[in-house]
Amino acid sequence: MTATPRPYNFSAGPAALPEAVLQQAAAEMLDWQGSGMGVMEMSHRGREFISIAETTERDLRELLAVPAHFRVLFMQGGGLAENAIVPLNLCELAPAGQVDVVVSGAWSKKSAQEARRYADVAIAASNEADGHLSLPDPARWRLRPSASYVHLCSNETIHGVEYATLPDLAALGSSAPLVIDCSSHILSRPVDWSRVGLAFAGAQKNIGPAGLTLVVVREDLLGHAQAVCPSAFDYKTVADNASMYNTPPTYAIYIAGLVFKWLKAQGGVPAMEAQNRDKASLLYGYLDGSGFYANRVAHEGRSRMNVPFFLHDESLNAAFLAGAQQRHLLQLRGHKSVGGMRASIYNAMPLAGVQALVDYLKEFAQRHG
Ligand SMILES: Cc1ncc(COP(=O)(O)O)c(C=O)c1O
Structure with a gap:
């Protein structure tokens, strides 16, 4: 019997996953590799799940050539929660608590709105006047010398606007770290980590199921969270506990791991x-x-x-x-x-x-x- 081919699914997210990944997940649903447990039923502190999480991180690091001085965090809350978690962690990197945001579409506009609850936000550039149809040119960004970080959405999912190369903030006269929301193009192209301080991505487009948020953060940016930052969202706490400070989204991490294996095989x-x-x-x-x-x-x-x-x-x-x-x-x-x-x-x-x-x-x- 030949199986009917699956339809082609053009969803912006949650989005289609590789069929081979879904099939493997189905085959392992009741019993992961002879453990007698499905992955959803495993303690996150048991050796089986720890091996899944470690392999997932190793494969991601290999796929994206993540340098050793960056930490990989498995978090929850999606891209929108990161719009708050990033300023809670990073806006005190410099005394003025300033955040410069480049508005290149709907998602970065939302990021600016949310960061205003925690920081002094300025719009470094915006393409809103032309309906988010052009790319704000880094040469014309207005960057404040004392900003704690600069936020950029490197691929705007709604407006279909993407930075093919990341800006070099140092060459633009800024010493602030660049934060990228790369939710909708992570793993679709290499990342120049020399230009990035922190990258975050909701999983539900190019990584796996909704519920997992990936954060890749330069080590020197840890440990600056505001006092009010919830412990579970303090990057240093998450990093110090290998993303197991609280229960991580275990099944989503497992599927992400299968996707990473699939990517390596491609x-x-x-x-x-x-x-x-x-x-x-x-x-x-x-x-x-x-x-x-x-x-x-x-x-x-x-x-x-x-x-x-x-x-x-x-x-x-x-x-x-x-x-x-x-x-x-x-x-x-x-x-x-x-x-x-x-x-x-x-x-x-x-x-x-x-x-x-x-x-x-x-x-x-x-x-x-
Ligand atoms: C680029 C980008 N950032 C943030 C978000 C918001 O993500 P979430 O719904 O996981 O909070 C999305 C959602 O589609 C997105 O595409």
Whole structure:
């Protein structure tokens, strides 16, 4: 009997996971490697789970070439909680308690709003005036010399705007650490750690299930939390306890570990980056040449992971989505704040999935153009 192929799922997150990972998780659901326990049923302090967590961290470090002077933390609360946890931990790095935020889309705008509860926030640059369609150019950022850190969302999931290279703050005259929210493009391309103080990512796009938040933080940034910071959110406490100060999201860590093994088997981050480049150029190339659809983001800022697009005739949106569903192309509706469509093409989306989407886009345009 041949199994029916799974639909291609373009969700922005929680997003599709590699099928091989889901199958392995299913096979191990009742009994993880002869232990007699499913992973969800294991103590986080037992040797079985500790070995899972250690392997997961080791594989992540290898995949992203994380230097030894960075700590990897498995936390909870998602990207939005990090918008509070980061200032609670870092805004006292410098006496003035200042945080500079680059607004490149909806998520960094939210980060600025949340940080205002804890810090003196200034907007270093913003693309809000043009509808978040361009990339705020680092050469024009207004950085304060006494800022504790600079916040950047390196891939804006809703607006589809991505920094292909991270800014070098030192070259811009700032000695503040750069904090990146890389939730929606982590592991899709390498990270230049020499430019990063702290990176955080909710897991539910390119890592695994919702519930796990990954934090990679330079060691010298630990130990500066405000007195009111909850202990479970103090990076130093989490690091000193190997992410086991309180119960971590054990099952999500396990699935992340399976995803990391899968990524290594695909050839690691360089192989993923090459495939992501191919997927993005196939999709943008078709959209740009179609005359029927449009992506409005400035070319140099276009995300390889999240591709918002519009039908020129928006009265066809419902028919487009219904036809996509019939073709087993799922979750293409755009974010409600932007409208139109959005295809999220994370690591788990194969080139064949993007090809199937482009085939459908062409067919729909021919039928309705
Ligand atoms: C870039 C980015 N940051 C933050 C968030 C918020 O994450 P969470 O819902 O896990 O709090 C998201 C969610 O999609 C996101 O894409």
